Amino acid sequence: MRAYTGATLTPFLNEVRESNLTPAAKTIAGQLAADVVALHAKVEALAAELAKLEQQRVNQTVNQPSSKKPEWDKANGVDPDKPRRKCKLGGPRPGSGNRSKPQPDRSVTNLLEQCPHCATALTDQPPLDVNVRIVEDIEPPAQNTVVTQEISERKWCPTCHKIVAAKSQLALPGSDIGLHATVRIVYLWVVMALSLPNIQTDLSRFLRLGISTSGISKLLIRVATILTPIAQEIRQDIRQGLQVWADETGWHVRGINWWLWAFANQTSAYYYAAPSRGSPVVTQILGTVFAGVLITDAWGAYNVVDCLFRQTCMAHVFRKIRRWVQAFPNARSILRFYLRLKHILRDGERLQQRAAQLDQEVLIRSYQRLELRLDQLLAWKNPNPILASIIASVQRLRDRILTFSLLPGCPSHNNFGEYIIRKGVLKRKISGGSMSPRGAHAYATLISIAQTCHLRKISFPCFLHASLLHYCRTGKPLLLSEYPALIAQNKTAA
Secondary structure, eight states: OOOOOHHHHHHHHHHHHHSSOOHHHHHHHHHHHHHHHHHHHHHHHHHHHHHHHHHHHHHHHTTSOSSSOOGGGSBTTBOTTSOOOOOOTTSSOTTOSOOOOOOOSOOOOOOOOBOTTTOOBOTTSOOSOOOOOOOOOOOOOOSSOOOOOOOOOEEEETTTTEEEEOOOSSBOTTOSSBHHHHHHHHHHHHTSOOOHHHHHHHHHHHSOOOOOHHHHHHHHHHHHHHTHHHHHHHHHHHHTOSEEEEEEEEEEETTEEEEEEEEEOSSOEEEEEESOOSHHHHHHHHOSEEEEEEEEOSOGGGGGSEEEEEEEOHHHHHHHHHHHHHHOTTOHHHHHHHHHHHHHHHHHHHHHHHGGGSOHHHHHHHHHHHHHHHHHHHTOSSOOHHHHHHHHHHHHTGGGTSGGGGSTTOOSSOHHHHHHHHHHHHHHHHHOSBSSHHHHHHHHHHHHHHHHHHHTTOOHHHHHHHHHHHHHHHSSOOOGGGHHHHHHHHHHHO
């Protein structure tokens, strides 16, 4: 800012005196010049005072954290000067934040008998205060396994006219591996996806349980055979579901290419290992008619099932188109086609969100307008050869692109199916597949039960132990539908 003083305005005042202005005008000009000098002097004084106040404010806040105010200086935990961060959709992710500690099972007091620095005896002094904390730990590794000699009585039954024996509840019939060890072996193989040699190493070195890989394999196959009725129960639940996600991935059986199939709904997941990737496997799992929504990728084997609704995974379609866009950046028509198709899908998502507030006729008309836009997009004039092949692939899926917009809760992608099949992909990468068809079927059976327990928020080890214990008592495994009643019965008894 330019500073105006009397010396600065002297030339101006001389020009006013020498001018032809009237005496009254010269007096007014002189008064205005004096006012300008006074105002600028006042501005300089205010600027100096403002600089002094700013220096005081900096001195007061220099020791505060730069990211946030101290906790004691917050207004109800909210900083009014800081914009609020938007919460993520669905709230915080599961497992975030500090978990509350459980109630302690025991209490241990650490006595202070001498000073840790100078070794002065402090036994006679009363404690000033105490430090309390909750510690969670596990039992130390076992030095030896628990070996139990089991004696079962055998008696003559006059009614059955035969000799009967008492039922064992420690291990499967004819097995020398207990139920707890069996459950752990299954958990390591299925949930932790460990290979048989790694399971053998964990059992021998950490738990002191000696068992060969051949013995582990035979035990796993036997457990899977026992639990086959549970897998059939899961498959029946899949067939009766309203929505089914399906996917498949490669599998290896002694170096031969097999396929691991996965069919899932919100509460069940069924896996099946087969040497074929064709439609007979789909028919075997779902049947020829499925009264629900089948959500898959564009694999043609699923077309054999007569479904009420079909929805293809648009994420796969967009991923392929983006590859073409990256490979041919100069072909702008591919990018325009991609953006217009994406806009149609977004409008379909908006229609799905508003479907509950719309009348049936309005919903149908809105859906028909989306289909009309899709047909107009597919009728692209003079496409280049690459875009023509893209349009042809999308045209084959035309009836399965916008199905989700009419059905509440139906996604436009197969992400859930990808999540379900991911369990098998991890197992294949770690273990390399199976060494026999029986092993492949055993894994499919056990992973079906484990994943279903996960979807239903059931502890897989607890259910597995309860089911095998029920088999030891009755000769039949405990089904998933029977497990809640058993839990309620145990709580009532407790």
